[in-house]
Amino acid sequence: MSQLKQVAIVGATGAVGAEMIRCLEERNYPVGSLKLLASARSAGKKLKFKGEDVVIEELTKDSFKGVDVALFSAGGGISRDFAPAAVSAGAVVVDNSSAFRMDDSCPLVVPEVNAEDVKKHQGIIANPNCTTAISLMALYPLHKAFGVTRVFASSYQAVSGTGAQAIEELARQSREWAKQDRAWDAAKLDSKPQVYPWQIAFNVLPHVDSFLDTGYTKEEMKMENEGRKIMHHPGFRASVTCVRVPVFRAHSVAISAEFEKPISVEAARAVLEKAPGLDVIDDPANKLYPLPLEIAGKDNCAVGRLRMDCAMDNGLAFWVVGDQLLKGAALNAVQIAECL
Amino acid sequence: MSQLKQVAIVGATGAVGAEMIRCLEERNYPVGSLKLLASARSAGKKLKFKGEDVVIEELTKDSFKGVDVALFSAGGGISRDFAPAAVSAGAVVVDNSSAFRMDDSCPLVVPEVNAEDVKKHQGIIANPNCTTAISLMALYPLHKAFGVTRVFASSYQAVSGTGAQAIEELARQSREWAKQDRAWDAAKLDSKPQVYPWQIAFNVLPHVDSFLDTGYTKEEMKMENEGRKIMHHPGFRASVTCVRVPVFRAHSVAISAEFEKPISVEAARAVLEKAPGLDVIDDPANKLYPLPLEIAGKDNCAVGRLRMDCAMDNGLAFWVVGDQLLKGAALNAVQIAECL
Numbered sequence: 296m297s298q299l300k301q302v303a304i305v306g307a308t309g310a311v312g313a314e315m316i317r318c319l320e321e322r323n324y325p326v327g328s329l330k331l332l333a334s335a336r337s338a339g340k341k342l343k344f345k346g347e348d349v350v351i352e353e354l355t356k357d358s359f360k361g362v363d364v365a366l367f368s369a370g371g372g373i374s375r376d377f378a379p380a381a382v383s384a385g386a387v388v389v390d391n392s393s394a395f396r397m398d399d400s401c402p403l404v405v406p407e408v409n410a411e412d413v414k415k416h417q418g419i420i421a422n423p424n425c426t427t428a429i430s431l432m433a434l435y436p437l438h439k440a441f442g443v444t445r446v447f448a449s450s451y452q453a454v455s456g457t458g459a460q461a462i463e464e465l466a467r468q469s470r471e472w473a474k475q476d477r478a479w480d481a482a483k484l485d486s487k488p489q490v491y492p493w494q495i496a497f498n499v500l501p502h503v504d505s506f507l508d509t510g511y512t513k514e515e516m517k518m519e520n521e522g523r524k525i526m527h528h529p530g531f532r533a534s535v536t537c538v539r540v541p542v543f544r545a546h547s548v549a550i551s552a553e554f555e556k557p558i559s560v561e562a563a564r565a566v567l568e569k570a571p572g573l574d575v576i577d578d579p580a581n582k583l584y585p586l587p588l589e590i591a592g593k594d595n596c597a598v599g600r601l602r603m604d605c606a607m608d609n610g611l612a613f614w615v616v617g618d619q620l621l622k623g624a625a626l627n628a629v630q631i632a633e634c635l
Numbered sequence: 636m637s638q639l640k641q642v643a644i645v646g647a648t649g650a651v652g653a654e655m656i657r658c659l660e661e662r663n664y665p666v667g668s669l670k671l672l673a674s675a676r677s678a679g680k681k682l683k684f685k686g687e688d689v690v691i692e693e694l695t696k697d698s699f700k701g702v703d704v705a706l707f708s709a710g711g712g713i714s715r716d717f718a719p720a721a722v723s724a725g726a727v728v729v730d731n732s733s734a735f736r737m738d739d740s741c742p743l744v745v746p747e748v749n750a751e752d753v754k755k756h757q758g759i760i761a762n763p764n765c766t767t768a769i770s771l772m773a774l775y776p777l778h779k780a781f782g783v784t785r786v787f788a789s790s791y792q793a794v795s796g797t798g799a800q801a802i803e804e805l806a807r808q809s810r811e812w813a814k815q816d817r818a819w820d821a822a823k824l825d826s827k828p829q830v831y832p833w834q835i836a837f838n839v840l841p842h843v844d845s846f847l848d849t850g851y852t853k854e855e856m857k858m859e860n861e862g863r864k865i866m867h868h869p870g871f872r873a874s875v876t877c878v879r880v881p882v883f884r885a886h887s888v889a890i891s892a893e894f895e896k897p898i899s900v901e902a903a904r905a906v907l908e909k910a911p912g913l914d915v916i917d918d919p920a921n922k923l924y925p926l927p928l929e930i931a932g933k934d935n936c937a938v939g940r941l942r943m944d945c946a947m948d949n950g951l952a953f954w955v956v957g958d959q960l961l962k963g964a965a966l967n968a969v970q971i972a973e974c975l
Contacts, residue, residue: 451791469809470813498928501924501925502924534952536952536954541837541880542837543822544820547839579842580846586839600876605873606874
């Protein structure tokens with residue numbers, strides 16, 4: 296029988312925090328006690344866990360006494376400020392922010408890819424970028440079989456990746472458009488966006504995370520940087536365009552991947568059908584392919600649109616979709632905690 | 636002074652037809668008389684041209700007597716059935732469907748790229764696929780300067796590309812969601828989609844046009860096939876994923892392009908800034924990049940997010956946006972008519 300763990304969630308009131316609570320419940324994680332931590336603003340409010348009220352406490356450096364596992368999802372600044380305190384108090388931190396991902400002393404883990412790296416932790420284990428984690432669910436099994444050299448990828452990222460306020464922004468803008476009974480070609484609203492720099496409803500934004508001097512966004516470099524670390528593949532190259540789309544909670548990624556060994560659609564499908572945590576939905580004749588609205592709320596990611604790449608030898612083009620809040624965040628974090 | 640032309644529009648009641656009428660007006664095309672043709676269902680209705688009512692007539696094989704230029708935008712079947720009749724009657728057809736694009740006897744023209752091909756026509760000139768035309772507005776100037784070998788491209792295509800009923804479907808689904816005051820994670824509606832196989836509101840569909848046996852859609856092959864013909868570049872390769880997004884009328888395309896000659900962001904920008912019909916919007920520090928909601932209704936396409944490709948030598952990544960109904964359809968057709 297598993298030993299019961301004292302678990303803390305930092306950022307319990309966020310979009311990912313809510314899914315972390317649900318994942319702990321649904322996966323029957325051996326929770327002894329659950330501590331929900333958030334900012335002072337939320338302290339005193341209650342959330343349900345297994346039918347019981349849990350009172351939210353204010354996050355302080357003294358919050359982690361007796362805590363075994365602390366799941367952080369409150370942004371990089373909070374992680375940098377509070378994760379060391381949690382580690383000092385004896386907790387193992389699973390951090391959903393980008394703060395420690397590229398830190399050599401912190402394993403970066405997708406359990407289906409590199410669960411064994413969890414053992415090397417020195418207190419903090421990092422949860423990868425959502426688009427990277429979802430892409431690797433299909434790319435890594437193909438890499439093991441055929442040896443990936445590089446990918447060209449474009450993302451279609453849901454607003455949940457930006458957090459609860461962004462979800463509300465898409466909902467509010469969509470309602471504003473509908474309630475004003477606007478014509479379709481008057482889709483640009485009068486109200487100013489608050490979370491994104493531009494309206495997200497009826498628009499797509501080629502801007503996720505902040506820009507680097509190279510012209511890439513930080514988000515666009517995560518697939519190459521985090522992919523190399525997670526796959527233990529320092530030569531892996533990734534050319535990525537990250538785009539926010541008016542979808543609520545599942546990310547989609549169009550990938551063209553080049554491999555060292557010859558690949559075929561049939562051989563790739565055979566590999567992907569055996570991959571853990573991944574469904575193959577690839578029956579174009581019946582209009583079946585992964586869709587973010589269908590994958591939303593599901594633990595498994597899905598891959599489809601398998602075809603030989605038109606512009607590369609040994610290239611395969613495919614389409615991966617995963618729930619950003621689950622495999623892209625909360626589920627992967629809880630799976631890491633299960634590896635402990 | 637230009638000689639006045641007798642102009643017919645076939646498919647006058649469609650989303651593209653409406654824009655054709657507007658483009659003829661706004662560009663002061665020398666219209667002597669305008670004949671608006673549509674199905675029997677629309678015959679007798681009126682549309683405005685330069686403030687005057689024009690009565691819609693039913694399209695028949697006898698509709699083209701005295702017509703100099705016939706702009707077709709009513710689908711491939713109508714074009715195949717009626718374009719030969721228009722040519723027999725002495726008209727030059729500019730056809731927006733895919734029916735004649737790959738026909739060796741029909742020039743396929745983006746005027747900024749290959750206007751001189753118009754002269755070779757034998758009665759029918761084809762208007763290219765919208766995503767291809769918009770992509771070439773940025774790709775062709777780069778090709779002339781640096782010699783493109785191949786591209787990896789992912790599209791974010793507006794519903795206008797499917798026609799007026801698809802526009803109405805996105806609007807109706809968005810209103811249904813808003814009026815039911817649904818939670819954000821209940822974005823899947825009860826109502827069945829009618830135009831697309833799956834709900835388009837709050838979703839993205841990796842399915843544009845019909846599927847081929849290779850696993851590609853016809854739409855995905857157009858950039859390679861039509862791009863080769865328009866650029867006179869038979870070795871051009873294109874690996875494309877075409878995706879429908881809940882945007883009303885402008886297409887976006889994320890492109891990674893490989894060139895024969897060394898390229899730099901600065902050299903590429905200098906070339907693109909001189910390209911006709913194209914604006915460079917590329918100032919990430921000020922959150923400026925092309926957006927479909929901003930480009931909607933504009934004649935010029937826009938390019939931005941210029942950066943050296945991470946996964947190719949001599950590679951450039953960029954983002955092109957263009958109004959699907961204008962440069963992707965009606966505007967390009969009227970520009971072709973202007974070349975006559």
